[in-house]
Amino acid sequence: MADKTLRLLAAQVNLNGTFNHSCSFKNTNLPLIFVLQVERSSTNTLFTIVTGDEKHSLTVNDADKDKHLVLADFIESIATGRMDTAEPATPRVHAESVGRGQLLDANQQEQLHHLVRRGGSLKLDIGLDEAVSLAVHRTQSRKGITAILVAGDSCPRTQCFTAYGDDQHSLDRLLQSLDHLAASAAPAAPAALAA
Template sequence: MNRFTLADKTLRLLAAQVNLNGTFNHVCRPQNTNQPLTFELQVERGSPETVFTVIMGHEKHSLMVHAPNKDTHLVVADFIESIVNGRMDTAEPATPRVSAESVERGQLLDAKQQEQLRQLVRNGGSLLLDIGFDEDVRVAVHRTLSRKGITAIIVAGNTCPRTQCFTAYGDEQHSVDRLLQSLNHLAASVVPAALAA
């Protein structure tokens, strides 16, 4: 099954639409396929709660949110992704989203991704990281031979890429910390633009 995540553009639209009444149409593309996915979002705002109905083909799913707040669009987005990815019956938790607060707290990567970075520092090579943006972040590491350290290139995005390139000398832990710091800075520069809607 293809893993489906909503694009930043769709999240920005949802952020505005959860505060309105009406029916909204969306077209999204799941990862690893060119077939678009269309769904309809119906919003019925009430005084104590708001009802969100997601219609995909012949399926209809409803979500009632009591006391909507500024993060309601993220709840709706997780609900939509759960439907598309088939987690509604299994109650599998959704992947945590990247937010400005998580970037500031340094929780950008999960344990598996941090271990992948550690292996990259040890052996060199390249890696694709999914940290919650529309596109993966590419990391390339070259091990320096003259002294302990790495040269790294980090690229986020394809259409308007943001790039960081640096050389860090020191032990493995210092190199990993420097990579994490650069990833956090790159994410912090991308996230505010995505959350500005």
């Protein structure tokens, strides 16, 4: 993400409002055009990214002094997820990287497959201090899912998105969001940001 966009995000995370953006990324050929909606409360900030027919949400605790970097990673993950590879963006946070294969065991992967096919809720232990809660709703108007992921209770990190497409695409997007949530909520992340 360009330095100019990072400077804009650093200012916008402290405001309430709606902002239009167009960003280019090194690992994508097309720019991401999106609307950023910022809703601040007394303890956290809700960021909503609207791009095309997709809507993604991220809640960041106000105690996190580098909210714009967390938001930039989230936006980069969205941009990368729109490509065929559906691989998450390289995290800007220098936390220990957790590969998708190491994040979930075979039983947990099967639970996610079932969740995408049927909808419902699930708690997963992926090695963080607290379990990750997931809720998946099957969309009715078009084939796809709306998902909410929450890591932690005392200082929760939240992601919400809607993905349209077949079950494999929905599962890939869910895994991508889970990877990003794990990276942003990992205990090493705050220490890396402070360094």
